Amino acid sequence: MMLFVISFAAFACCAAARPSLSYLENHFTAEAESEEVRSAAIKRLLEVFGMEDPPAVHAHKQAPQYMLDLYNTVADVDGVTKDPYLLEGNTVRSFFDKLHSEQVEFRFNLSTVARTEKVLTAELHLFKLRPQATLTFNRHHFCQVSVYQLLDTSRNNRTQDRKLLSSRLIPVHSTGWEVFTITQAVRSWMGDEGSNLGLHVVVRTLGGSMMDLKLIRFASGRNHHQSKQPMLVLFTDDGRRRSTALETIATSSLPQAPMSAPPSRIARSLDYSEEEGASFPCQRLPLYVDFEEIGWSGWIVSPRGYNAYHCKGSCHFPLGQNMRPTNHATVQSIINALKLLKSIETPCCVPDKLFSINLLYFDDDENVVLKQYNDMVAGSCGCH
Numbered sequence: 289m290m291l292f293v294i295s296f297a298a299f300a301c302c303a304a305a306r307p308s309l310s311y312l313e314n315h316f317t318a319e320a321e322s323e324e325v326r327s328a329a330i331k332r333l334l335e336v337f338g339m340e341d342p343p344a345v346h347a348h349k350q351a352p353q354y355m356l357d358l359y360n361t362v363a364d365v366d367g368v369t370k371d372p373y374l375l376e377g378n379t380v381r382s383f384f385d386k387l388h389s390e391q392v393e394f395r396f397n398l399s400t401v402a403r404t405e406k407v408l409t410a411e412l413h414l415f416k417l418r419p420q421a422t423l424t425f426n427r428h429h430f431c432q433v434s435v436y437q438l439l440d441t442s443r444n445n446r447t448q449d450r451k452l453l454s455s456r457l458i459p460v461h462s463t464g465w466e467v468f469t470i471t472q473a474v475r476s477w478m479g480d481e482g483s484n485l486g487l488h489v490v491v492r493t494l495g496g497s498m499m500d501l502k503l504i505r506f507a508s509g510r511n512h513h514q515s516k517q518p519m520l521v522l523f524t525d526d527g528r529r530r531s532t533a534l535e536t537i538a539t540s541s542l543p544q545a546p547m548s549a550p551p552s553r554i555a556r557s558l559d560y561s562e563e564e565g566a567s568f569p570c571q572r573l574p575l576y577v578d579f580e581e582i583g584w585s586g587w588i589v590s591p592r593g594y595n596a597y598h599c600k601g602s603c604h605f606p607l608g609q610n611m612r613p614t615n616h617a618t619v620q621s622i623i624n625a626l627k628l629l630k631s632i633e634t635p636c637c638v639p640d641k642l643f644s645i646n647l648l649y650f651d652d653d654e655n656v657v658l659k660q661y662n663d664m665v666a667g668s669c670g671c672h
Contacts, residue, residue: 343652345586351656355382359590359658363646367591368665377408377525380658385518395486396520400653405524410474411467415507415516418463430457431504432492437473438485570601570611570637572669589648596665603635603671612640612670641667
């Protein structure tokens with residue numbers, strides 16, 4: 289009997305604690321609204337990064353070493369641009385050869401490049417391997433390497449026409465990357481996608497005769513590691529603003545602006561902001577954007593996130609030079625202090641210097657892209 293009473297009491301307790309229908313409706317409505325806001329926010333953030341949808345995840349892919357080195361050259365560890373003039377344009381794309389031919393022929397799929405992007409420079413990167421044959425008694429020390437654009441087959445005969453794009457001498461004994469400019473061909477392919485029939489590389493002696501391929505070999509996508517595969521590197525500009533009046537050259541790390549608060553002050557400022565409003569002076573505070581939390585870590589190679597910073601605080605009279613006020617803000621603060629006009633508020637605490645960041649990521653076709661985005665980091669704050 290006692291067992292029955294305990295069970296009944298437990299059941300009654302659970303029934304009393306059971307949420308009402310109106311509570312559940314409000315709970316699910318709030319969750320739906322929260323998800324809707326999150327979806328809209330992510331979509332807007334993608335627009336900031338020039339995308340409609342996030343690229344597919346390529347967790348097991350490796351970025352080409354060239355692209356990693358280029359990223360480290362133009363950006364610091366947080367992705368902030370070291371010098372906005374180091375990079376030609378604002379986008380660098382890398383493409384691997386899709387032909388995988390036994391011959392020295394290559395073809396690259398450029399369908400992910402928008403027609404609106406301006407092609408500035410295009411480079412063919414080929415990795416020259418060590419010669420297989422002995423060169424002890426070989427009289428050739430240099431060879432002529434020429435890159436041709438393949439054209440439509442001639443109607444009069446079955447031989448394929450070709451156009452010379454780049455040609456230069458390279459040492460026969462050397463090994464490593466060789467780079468050839470092929471901008472003219474890529475521009476023609478962008479204008480007419482059907483004209484992209486690929487590239488053909490010819491190696492000749494200084495006398496003009498064909499070179500033995502055992503002496504001069506380039507790595508191919510078929511037989512060699514991905515780190516040595518033929519690659520097309522494309523420097524473009526998507527037409528976005530190159531720089532703004534607020535953007536300046538950043539060093540390897542962001543300068544600590546006069547308006548930035550030390551860590552101890554930041555902690556206190558955050559407490560004050562909740563209890564007393566913006567009672568602390570205008571300053572720069574942290575605002576870390578974590579790509580993993582957003583769900584983008586699967587396709588972004590680097591950085592994992594960045595500190596965008598944000599500006600917060602009051603701009604009350606008198607405005608000292610440490611608040612970096614404009615003349616207009618100074619006048620506005622005086623009018624506000626004298627209460628000459630009731631509708632005039634105090635100046636606003638806003639960024640007065642902005643830096644760009646760089647993103648290294650995989651696109652939908654598994655190509656690695658390096659892209660620079662302006663006005664992404666608040667370098668310092670002031671009263672405006």
